[in-house]
Amino acid sequence: MIAIVKYSAGNIKSVQNALIRLGYKSIITDDPSELISSEKVIFPGVGEASSAMLYLRERGLDRIILSLKQPVLGICLGLQLMCRFSEEGETKCLGVFDTDVRLFPPVDKIPHMGWNNCLTMKGDLFKGLTINNDLYYVHSYYAEISTCTVATCDYILPFSAAMQQGNFYATQFHPEKSAETGEKILKNFLEL
Amino acid sequence: MLKRRIIPCLDIKDGRTVKGVNFINLIDAGDPVELAKVYVKQGADELVFLDITATIENRKALAVLVERIAAEINIPFTVGGGIDTVNDVSILIKAGADKVTVNSSAVRRPELISEIAGQFGSQCIVAAIDTKIIDNEWIVVVDGGRTPTELRTVNWALNVEELGAGEILLTSMNNDGTKSGFSLDITAQVSRSVNIPVIASGGAGSMEHFSQVFFNTECSAALAASIFHFGEMDIRELKKYLKHQGIAIR
Numbered sequence: 001m002i003a004i005v006k007y008s009a010g011n012i013k014s015v016q017n018a019l020i021r022l023g024y025k026s027i028i029t030d031d032p033s034e035l036i037s038s039e040k041v042i043f044p045g046v047g048e049a050s051s052a053m054l055y056l057r058e059r060g061l062d063r064i065i066l067s068l069k070q071p072v073l074g075i076c077l078g079l080q081l082m083c084r085f086s087e088e089g090e091t092k093c094l095g096v097f098d099t100d101v102r103l104f105p106p107v108d109k110i111p112h113m114g115w116n117n118c119l120t121m122k123g124d125l126f127k128g129l130t131i132n133n134d135l136y137y138v139h140s141y142y143a144e145i146s147t148c149t150v151a152t153c154d155y156i157l158p159f160s161a162a163m164q165q166g167n168f169y170a171t172q173f174h175p176e177k178s179a180e181t182g183e184k185i186l187k188n189f190l191e192l
Numbered sequence: 193m194l195k196r197r198i199i200p201c202l203d204i205k206d207g208r209t210v211k212g213v214n215f216i217n218l219i220d221a222g223d224p225v226e227l228a229k230v231y232v233k234q235g236a237d238e239l240v241f242l243d244i245t246a247t248i249e250n251r252k253a254l255a256v257l258v259e260r261i262a263a264e265i266n267i268p269f270t271v272g273g274g275i276d277t278v279n280d281v282s283i284l285i286k287a288g289a290d291k292v293t294v295n296s297s298a299v300r301r302p303e304l305i306s307e308i309a310g311q312f313g314s315q316c317i318v319a320a321i322d323t324k325i326i327d328n329e330w331i332v333v334v335d336g337g338r339t340p341t342e343l344r345t346v347n348w349a350l351n352v353e354e355l356g357a358g359e360i361l362l363t364s365m366n367n368d369g370t371k372s373g374f375s376l377d378i379t380a381q382v383s384r385s386v387n388i389p390v391i392a393s394g395g396a397g398s399m400e401h402f403s404q405v406f407f408n409t410e411c412s413a414a415l416a417a418s419i420f421h422f423g424e425m426d427i428r429e430l431k432k433y434l435k436h437q438g439i440a441i442r
Contacts (some may be wrong), residue, residue, distance in 0.1 A: 002365040013288050017263050046313055106387055111315055111358060112411060113389050115195045115237055134195060134442045136268060138315045138358075155194055177268045177290065179232065 002026040002190070005065070005078075007045070007055045015044045015075065018176035022183060024190055032064045044176075045077035049101070049141070050089025052081060053186065059110035062094055071192045074170035074175055079139055079163065083172050095183050096168045099146035104156050111140045112155040116173075121151040123164055125171070127188050131183040135161070135173035143172065195442045196406050196434070197237035197413035198427055199391060200291055200420040202227060204243045207253040209421070225260050231420065232267055234427035237442055239265065239404070240361070240415060243273030251280070254285045260420055262288020270318055276416070277308050285312055293361055295320040297332035299341055299348075309356030318391075319357035321348060324365040331376045337365040349382045349390075360386060361415065363393040371397025372413065374405040381411035391415050399425065399433045406439045 001153075007030045019026045019042075026042075027034060035041055043065065045052060045173055056062045065072065074082045081093045086101035093101070104110050115134035118126075142159035145152060153161035153172070162171045169189060175182035202209050208222045228239055241261065243254050251274070258271055271284050272293030281292050296317060298304050308317045315361035323345040324333045332343040343351075349360055362382050364375035374392045383390040392405045396416035405414050419425045434441045 013286075014262060014290070017288065018266065020263070021266065046315060048313065109387055109389050109410075111388070112194065113315070113359065114197050116193065121384050138268075140314075174268075177266065180304065181268060 001038050003035050004028045004042045005035065005041060005043045005061065006030040007052055007061065012044050014174075015042055015176045018183065019190075022187055022190065030061060030110060032060065035061075036068065038070065040192070041065075041068055041072045043072060043074040043078035043082070043170075045075065045081070047077050047136070048085040049080060049093065050079060050127055051079065052092040053091050053093060056081070064077055066094060066096065071168060071189065072168050073189050074168070075176070075184060076139060076172060076174055079143060079160075079170035079172050080139075082163075082168060083177050086141060096185055097143065097148040097163050097165055097170070099144045099148065099160070099163075101141050101143050103141050110154050111138050112142075113138045115178075116153050116155060118161050119152045119154050119158060121162070123150040123162075123183050124192060125162060125164070125169060125188050126151060128184055129181060134178075135171075135175070135185075136178045137173045139172060161188060193440045194412075194438045195237070196390075196411075198235075198431060198434075198441070199240055199299060199413050199415040200231045200236050200427065201240040201242060201393070201415050201417040202421075203417065204244045204254065204257065207257045215261045217243035225264055226292070227244070227421070228261060228265055228269075231427060232265060235431050235442065236267065236427055237413070238267060239269040241269060242293075245273075246411055251283070254357060256285050258284055258287035258289050272318070276304070277381065278304075278311055281308050281312060281316075285316065290315050291359070292316040292319050293320045295322065298352065299332060299334050301422045302351065305352055305355040305357050307358055309358070314356050317357050318359045318361050319352035319355075320361040320363070321345060321352070321382075322363045322365055330381070333365055339370075345378055346381050346385050349386050353386045353388050357388065359389045359391065359412075361391045361393055362411075364395060367395030367417075368393070370395050371419070373397065373401040376404060376408045379405055379411050380409040383412075389413065399430050401438045402430060403439060406434065407437075
């Protein structure tokens, strides 16, 4: 069973729909025991960082997520919440990835919205893909490039498109909305 | 590099696509989900579904349709038509819509945009602006273009950005349905003035029209309906053409 972390962020169902299309069963839950016992955990999200972190802390989900040993995939806000700190609402985050999240400087349109390719990519999530495959993004904040970065993208400046640290994986783009390329990345994660 | 987007728009009435379609091998040509799947296969970057009836009974049919779309479509989609309240939005988002679009109701009550942005985030709210030249000036019109307002289009665009809209869908009613090309004038003015993405709409009739709007304006996407529905233009062919012109396209 795949567990999708239930929290205040929106459009969690689209991740579940993508898993159904790939033939995987999942539950949307904030129950610690269900999260701990699942084979894989997906931590999705569109929303605002400080209110999302507050929701997680109030339910003790911050500690649960950090204690997980199975593969975990953060998506979009999920990736940002797995960093140390976010400028959005001046939020202290989970700190899985040793990097910070900043607002794009206003020199081009914000949010970064639409399809973009990676400048670099490596690791398990990107098996079978090339940097020419476009992925769908919608975000105004970005994670700075760090040693955890496994894929980079360029919009206004180069930023982390994906990160990995041990069993924790995360993507800034939305694999569940990125057509076949996104499905391939989800499949790579599910087959870890 | 961020790509310019091509967005087919489907008009929905009672859960069915309104305009006729003549794709070969489509089991049910009036089923928006079947049509949407064809567009996804052709390489559409996003989809917009507009409920043109938008009565209370139809709202339920729309929510059911949105659930079906969300289950079967693996690219982002926007739903609009008759959205007046945050509750209307909540139903559509819960059903699986990625974004919603508001038009006349936001002109009447601009706070609707900030209420939606506050609850669901700016990325969720597309402000649709219909515009027309009246006495040599681009003016916002509502009720499907029938009712002129006092608002100047660029000012209203800046206003919706300030209120928290994440994107603008700009339709020139002077060009809509003419197949004579997008309005480069107002599209350039609006896309230069705001710092959020602008979708150009109204007037697409040929592949050159798409390259013109991408070359001459800072729009992030271009939307069209009938030329795609009637099979006059294949999205694959269009994207091949635009790439060949040197435009960043997926």
